Amino acid sequence: MVPKIILPALNSTGNAFISLLFPNHCLVCNGGEIQSCDPICSGCFQKLTCIQIKNRVQELTIKDDIDVALSGWDFGEILRPVIHSLKYQERAKIGKFLGEKLGERLKSYSFPKMDYLIPVPLHPVKYRDRGFNQAEWIAIGLGNELGIKVIPHLMKRVKYTISQTTLNRKERLENMKLAFRITKNVKEKNIGIVDDVLTTGSTISSMATVLKDAGAKSIVALTVATPLEKANDTYT
Numbered sequence: 001m002v003p004k005i006i007l008p009a010l011n012s013t014g015n016a017f018i019s020l021l022f023p024n025h026c027l028v029c030n031g032g033e034i035q036s037c038d039p040i041c042s043g044c045f046q047k048l049t050c051i052q053i054k055n056r057v058q059e060l061t062i063k064d065d066i067d068v069a070l071s072g073w074d075f076g077e078i079l080r081p082v083i084h085s086l087k088y089q090e091r092a093k094i095g096k097f098l099g100e101k102l103g104e105r106l107k108s109y110s111f112p113k114m115d116y117l118i119p120v121p122l123h124p125v126k127y128r129d130r131g132f133n134q135a136e137w138i139a140i141g142l143g144n145e146l147g148i149k150v151i152p153h154l155m156k157r158v159k160y161t162i163s164q165t166t167l168n169r170k171e172r173l174e175n176m177k178l179a180f181r182i183t184k185n186v187k188e189k190n191i192g193i194v195d196d197v198l199t200t201g202s203t204i205s206s207m208a209t210v211l212k213d214a215g216a217k218s219i220v221a222l223t224v225a226t227p228l229e230k231a232n233d234t235y236t
């Protein structure tokens with residue numbers, strides 16, 4: 001005999017559990033009926049300002065060793081609270097969602113060859129406090145969509161960087177080598193570095209310099225958003 005009566009009970013418990021984990025409301029407008037597990041309702045997602053997918057490396061303040069820089073959306077008033085919730089409310093899920101959406105957009109563009117994707121690493125202390133790295137979740141979503149492998153811990157942050165403004169190039173490189181450790185041979189590899197927001201380019205550029213010094217062939221910076229208004233450069 002099939003115990004049919006148990007199934008609805010299990011279902012409602014299961015749904016309640018899922019709702020607890022993933023509240024069924026839009027994280028931007030706080031409303032919206034979301035049928036899927038998406039963290040943003042379709043109305044709000046449509047309002048995000050898509051920016052043209054093109055190489056924006058020349059727009060960066062610090063671009064050393066970055067070959068191509070691609071971003072999907074303007075880091076404006078709609079996306080800003082989403083990204084902030086991603087960082088401070090521990091919503092790894094939004095990261096994966098935005099990574100997938102970025103991947104969908106890049107697929108319609110002839111994106112450069114990448115052997116694998118790596119996230120911008122968090123300092124171990126921050127990682128311990130937050131329990132996750134948002135850039136890693138963006139990379140996972142993006143990698144799924146583009147069919148590119150993600151290597152989460154290829155680069156580790158081992159030391160806080162000191163201000164580099166007074167250093168010459170050689171000293172800067174030594175400083176960056178102290179800040180990041182590479183855990184795998186990167187010779188001749190084409191690497192995509194993933195983060196949430198691209199502003200000055202300084203962090204990704206530092207990583208790119210260390211990777212190229214270790215023999216990497218090309219570096220692509222991939223971010224969900226970049227501010228079109230460069231007044232937002234103070235965001236870190």
Ligand SMILES: [Zn+2]
Pocket residue numbers: 026027028029030031032040041042043044045
């Ligand atoms: Zn919404």
